[in-house]
Amino acid sequence: MSRILPHPLLSLGVVIMWLLLNRVSPGHLVLGAAVALVVGQAMAALEPSRPRIRRWDKVVVLCVRVVLDIIVSNVAVARIILGGGRAGRRAGFVEIDLDISDPTALAVLAVIVTATPGTAWIDYDAAHGRLLLHVFDLADPEEWRETVNQRYGRLLKEIFE
Numbered sequence: 001m002s003r004i005l006p007h008p009l010l011s012l013g014v015v016i017m018w019l020l021l022n023r024v025s026p027g028h029l030v031l032g033a034a035v036a037l038v039v040g041q042a043m044a045a046l047e048p049s050r051p052r053i054r055r056w057d058k059v060v061v062l063c064v065r066v067v068l069d070i071i072v073s074n075v076a077v078a079r080i081i082l083g084g085g086r087a088g089r090r091a092g093f094v095e096i097d098l099d100i101s102d103p104t105a106l107a108v109l110a111v112i113v114t115a116t117p118g119t120a121w122i123d124y125d126a127a128h129g130r131l132l133l134h135v136f137d138l139a140d141p142e143e144w145r146e147t148v149n150q151r152y153g154r155l156l157k158e159i160f161e
Contacts, residue, residue, distance in 0.1 A: 004037070006044035011036035051104040055158050062155045066112050069151075077117040080137060092138035093122065096131045096145045098153060105156040112152055 005011055011033075018032030053059060080089060100106060106124065109131075113121045118136035125132075135144055 005040055007040045010043060011040040014039050049103075051160065053159055054161075058155055058158045062152070062159065065151065065155070066115070070116050073117045073119075077136060089137050089139075091134065091136050092141070094133045094135060094138065094141045094144045096133055096148050098129050098131050099149055100153050100157050100161065101129060102156075102160040105160040108160075109148075109152055109156055113148075 014036035015029070015032040018035060019028060022028045022032075098106075098109075100109065110121045110124075113119050113133065120134040121131065122134050123132040124130070131148070133144065133148070138144070
């Protein structure tokens with residue numbers, strides 16, 4: 001069973017998401033199950049190491065912080081786009097020297113940055129620990145460096161390192 005379904009929870013999650021995003025029908029159930037089997041096999045081939053979470057209480061703090069930041073960022077980006085406040089604003093790139101090195105912490109940071117409207121994870125230089133971030137409304141690059149390292153990096157370091 002484990003060779004066919006090496007990651008049963010992941011596969012179940014894929015099937016459920018497939019059915020939520022499509023109509024619930026026998027055909028979609030079969031197709032979702034096939035996709036789930038392929039995803040499970042792909043994850044088994046990657047053999048990811050299990051993340052070690054050291055501070056579960058900080059996970060809750062991080063989740064609340066991220067949800068609030070996403071809401072605030074949604075409102076800010078909507079105001080710029082819908083309010084015509086684009087004049088005088090400029091998008092740009094910021095290089096940020098990260099204080100974290102754990103692969104799981106970096107992956108979580110990438111998800112946070114990508115999920116937050118107005119920002120995009122462009123590149124990560126592992127040799128130098130440097131992130132290239134695109135910001136939709138870049139007023140102060142130093143503020144973004146501080147935000148990423150202090151607001152998220154510090155918590156991720158406490159959680160994973």
